[in-house]
Amino acid sequence: MVLGVILLLVIGVAVFLLTFDLNSYRQMISTKMTEALGREVSIGKLEMKLSLIPTIKIKNIQINNPENFISDKQLLTVDTAEATLAIAPLLSRRLEIQNIDLGNAIVTLIQKNGQNNWTFKSTQQEKTLVASPKTEKNWQTRIDSISARSVKVNYQNQDKQYVVNISDFSLKQLKVFSLVTTVGDKSFKVTGTLDDLLELVAQKDDYLFNLEVEGIDMTAKISGSIGDTKNFTNLFLKAEIGGNDIRKTLEQVKVGGKAIPAQAFSIIASFQGDLNNVDITQLSAALAGTKLKADFTGQVMDLKSNPKAEMAGTINLTDWALGQLWGVQPFSSEISFSVTPSEIDITRLSLMASRSDLQVSGKISLTQPKPTVNLSVGSEYFDAQEFFALSAQSHVAPVRNTKAAKIIPNKPIDLSVLNKLNGTFSLMLPHLKVSDNVMGYLGIGGTIGLKDGLLTANQMKIEVLGGRATANFKIRSASEQNFSLAVRGDSLNLDMLKPLHEIVSHATIDFNADLSANGRSVQDVLKTLNGQVVLEIPQGTIVSPWFNELAETLGANRKKSVSFSTDDQINHIICAAVNLAVQNGKISSRDNIALETSHIGFLIGGDVDLPTEQVNLTMQPFIHQLADTKIDSLLSVATRFVRVSGSFTHLKPTLATDQAVQGLMQLGQQHPENYQLCQKVLGRQTKGQVRDEAKKIKMLPKPVEPVKQQPTFQSPQDQFKQQLLDSLTKAIQ
Numbered sequence: 001m002v003l004g005v006i007l008l009l010v011i012g013v014a015v016f017l018l019t020f021d022l023n024s025y026r027q028m029i030s031t032k033m034t035e036a037l038g039r040e041v042s043i044g045k046l047e048m049k050l051s052l053i054p055t056i057k058i059k060n061i062q063i064n065n066p067e068n069f070i071s072d073k074q075l076l077t078v079d080t081a082e083a084t085l086a087i088a089p090l091l092s093r094r095l096e097i098q099n100i101d102l103g104n105a106i107v108t109l110i111q112k113n114g115q116n117n118w119t120f121k122s123t124q125q126e127k128t129l130v131a132s133p134k135t136e137k138n139w140q141t142r143i144d145s146i147s148a149r150s151v152k153v154n155y156q157n158q159d160k161q162y163v164v165n166i167s168d169f170s171l172k173q174l175k176v177f178s179l180v181t182t183v184g185d186k187s188f189k190v191t192g193t194l195d196d197l198l199e200l201v202a203q204k205d206d207y208l209f210n211l212e213v214e215g216i217d218m219t220a221k222i223s224g225s226i227g228d229t230k231n232f233t234n235l236f237l238k239a240e241i242g243g244n245d246i247r248k249t250l251e252q253v254k255v256g257g258k259a260i261p262a263q264a265f266s267i268i269a270s271f272q273g274d275l276n277n278v279d280i281t282q283l284s285a286a287l288a289g290t291k292l293k294a295d296f297t298g299q300v301m302d303l304k305s306n307p308k309a310e311m312a313g314t315i316n317l318t319d320w321a322l323g324q325l326w327g328v329q330p331f332s333s334e335i336s337f338s339v340t341p342s343e344i345d346i347t348r349l350s351l352m353a354s355r356s357d358l359q360v361s362g363k364i365s366l367t368q369p370k371p372t373v374n375l376s377v378g379s380e381y382f383d384a385q386e387f388f389a390l391s392a393q394s395h396v397a398p399v400r401n402t403k404a405a406k407i408i409p410n411k412p413i414d415l416s417v418l419n420k421l422n423g424t425f426s427l428m429l430p431h432l433k434v435s436d437n438v439m440g441y442l443g444i445g446g447t448i449g450l451k452d453g454l455l456t457a458n459q460m461k462i463e464v465l466g467g468r469a470t471a472n473f474k475i476r477s478a479s480e481q482n483f484s485l486a487v488r489g490d491s492l493n494l495d496m497l498k499p500l501h502e503i504v505s506h507a508t509i510d511f512n513a514d515l516s517a518n519g520r521s522v523q524d525v526l527k528t529l530n531g532q533v534v535l536e537i538p539q540g541t542i543v544s545p546w547f548n549e550l551a552e553t554l555g556a557n558r559k560k561s562v563s564f565s566t567d568d569q570i571n572h573i574i575c576a577a578v579n580l581a582v583q584n585g586k587i588s589s590r591d592n593i594a595l596e597t598s599h600i601g602f603l604i605g606g607d608v609d610l611p612t613e614q615v616n617l618t619m620q621p622f623i624h625q626l627a628d629t630k631i632d633s634l635l636s637v638a639t640r641f642v643r644v645s646g647s648f649t650h651l652k653p654t655l656a657t658d659q660a661v662q663g664l665m666q667l668g669q670q671h672p673e674n675y676q677l678c679q680k681v682l683g684r685q686t687k688g689q690v691r692d693e694a695k696k697i698k699m700l701p702k703p704v705e706p707v708k709q710q711p712t713f714q715s716p717q718d719q720f721k722q723q724l725l726d727s728l729t730k731a732i733q
Helices: 002-019 022-037 088-092 122-131 194-201 246-251 320-324 522-527 545-553 630-638 657-665 677-682 687-691 693-699 716-732
Strands: 046-049 055-063 076-085 094-101 104-112 140-143 145-157 160-172 176-183 186-193 207-215 218-228 233-243 265-273 278-287 292-301 308-317 331-340 343-353 356-365 372-378 422-435 439-451 454-464 467-476 482-493 504-518 530-542 571-583 586-597 600-609 614-623 642-647 652-655
Touching: 022 046, 088 094, 233 246, 278 308, 454 482, 504 522, 504 571, 530 677, 571 677, 586 614, 586 677, 600 677
Parallel strands: 094 140, 094 145, 104 145, 372 422
Antiparallel strands: 046 055, 055 076, 076 094, 076 104, 145 160, 160 176, 176 186, 186 207, 207 218, 218 233, 233 265, 265 278, 278 292, 292 308, 308 331, 331 343, 343 356, 356 372, 422 439, 439 454, 454 467, 467 482, 482 504, 504 530, 530 571, 571 586, 586 600, 600 614, 614 642, 642 652
């Protein structure tokens, strides 16, 4: 019995399909769709392929523009569409379509003269549904999914036109859609809900939306709501963007480099308000988990007339290895600022790294063609090494110790940034640590001005423990870049310079330098360097073992063993002086460098050529407190001929043997004045002499009496040449 019923059912379905004329419904379908959409819909030929799952093929589908909307392009055209049907519901006059494949479709969206062709009249659709109540004789329709191989979307706005190509489009149960769109050579998969789009098109209030985009190795989830879709008020938007490798993501949009780490990233942004005033409730970015994290909140106000934005937040870097990529150490910062079309107001920019801090505040005016920057920079304690570090991935090749090696690189000097803004920069850094290898602390205070490419500072204060310097400088960026520097320092403590710790202690320095140059590269600047440098060390103690051994070797100290632990193995500086002229990068000295102690003195003359990095100096020692012997007298004259010459990387001390021998032969006519060397260099009485006059008088050596030539004195050249060379060689070594 059951088998007979099933057999009759199968025969009935087969008879229905064989006698079913699909084209007889074509006009009805077109009419119903036209009434529902409020615009003309045309359908071409309908065909049915009979199988266990019947397929309807529809050709040439067109949905036209609204009435009175003039255009030669329709809203939608489809060349061929196929629909697969469920068989059993057909017996109950239910058309259940499992899938509609639109094949290749073209969508043309046009906006002109305040009108568009994609807004449907929902009221007309409601009237149609009311005028055609469902009865048992009506067909009921259900569509499970819609798909398309390719969809080309054209958007025209007046004279502007945009094209978007979409592939693999799917719409399930007329709700969830998925598509792949191509922008340039990048593909993005977009997933969302059709109801959201239809409600937006229909401008329904309390509109909710949810969209997900995948592409370029990242995923973006965008969700939110619009309270009033007509005026776009009461908005809420949240965007979550993330990926596993920010380097791959940025490389696909042509942004890359070694400084971009291959780390996971995330960005979260939340906004609420309307099109005129927006509250930024969250703006967060994280890299490598929480190793680098930024969090901000703020407001954007009065966008339509006088826009202004205010932001405040923090940036924290906690990972040392990540910071090495950018040459920074782990730090934390607090930032608050506001922006208008005419001004950027930095209320607070605070940086903290270990014990160091940096505070920046000020304003940037945007009303002129060149921005005007007025910033104040301050710190209680600042150690640059706690903020900046060498990159772990950067390796600098060592400079080979060859004659071709250069210490001063010939790099271009780009000052173009000076022409891009004007302003003032106030500095107050009372405890600035420069380097553990060079100096302890500096204090810097003053104001730097920038106007039309001219950077100036007047009376910039530089303080160290026990002294102060003032500096004036000018740097002009023009067709010919100019530089000038004037520095004056009084009683600066040289103990602050750590490279001098093993040479001198308890020394102070007074100096004046007035230099100028011009050029667009380092070499140009060196070749045009001109000016004067005057320096005086009025007191100090030399603790260098080499220097004190030299003094003993030359006969000043009489101890046979040298341990450098007692006072008589220490040389107290009576004075040191430098008075040098610099012309076209060449520092020339005609015995303009002097050092004088209670045991020994030096005069140094010669040249230092900065552009070529060459040195050619002659050192003339003067021995004090000599015993009244012929050997000491001869040694005093002979040791005046030591030369240091060569490139900066290959300095070679040599003995001028011929000059030494000639001096020995002429000893009878020599009357060296081996004291007051600094006074000769400076051309005035030195500060040390004024202060320590009484002490210095006690240190003056006895006059050197002329050596009487004796007939019996045989060949002094042969007698003293070897002794002279042995003594000087030991001293130089």
